[in-house]
Amino acid sequence: MFPQSEVSTSPPTRRVKLAPSLLACDFTRLGEELTRIRDADWAHVDVMDGLFVPNISFGLPILSAARRASPLPMDVHLMIERPERYLRDFAEAGADSLTVHVEATPHIHRAVGMIRELGKRAGVTLNPGTPLEAVRPVLPDVDLVLVMSVNPGFGGQKFIPQSVERVRTLRRWLDELGSAAEVQVDGGVTAHNARLLADAGATVLVAGSSIFGPDGPEAGIARLREAVT
Incomplete structure (x- = not known):
């Protein structure tokens, strides 16, 4: 919980997009789940290889199926070693944006350049x-910076409060560059901390369990939307 004094009541200065994480959806009803999040802005697809993170999620076939089932932009987060090996494959499978980790490749500028050459939104994360200094050299070249507010690999983790200041710092750096890049946050995002993140400069919020909850994704999206409006 955040202290009451830290909870913002002023409206965020930028429109905040919502990106439900498909990792939390019911995969026996993928098409239906995608239909139920049609009021979101993007669909977030977490790809894990069991090497970069201690979990294996899904890959190209699921992305292809999601692409056929929904018109939502597919926001793909690659938690995999040497992601440049698969960038073209994920682009062809339907990704609209591809985000790679600075820790996963020694050639982050090359990976970002490859994504842009494929005509996709290029994202970087850590x-x-x-x-944060690890991403600073590539900030002029990206369309999106993802702040992981949990350790990547598993859904349902507790939000790391220090992430708010990381968002604020990144937004300041991007503003100094004159960059319109999105600042995205993923991990433990709820209606309670969404406004705080938006006021710090986040423009895309990824949420899994707080959207795909027991009362359905429509209600989860509505709660988050209200929190940042």
């Missing part, structure tokens, strides 16, 4: 324990 683990919560990695200093």
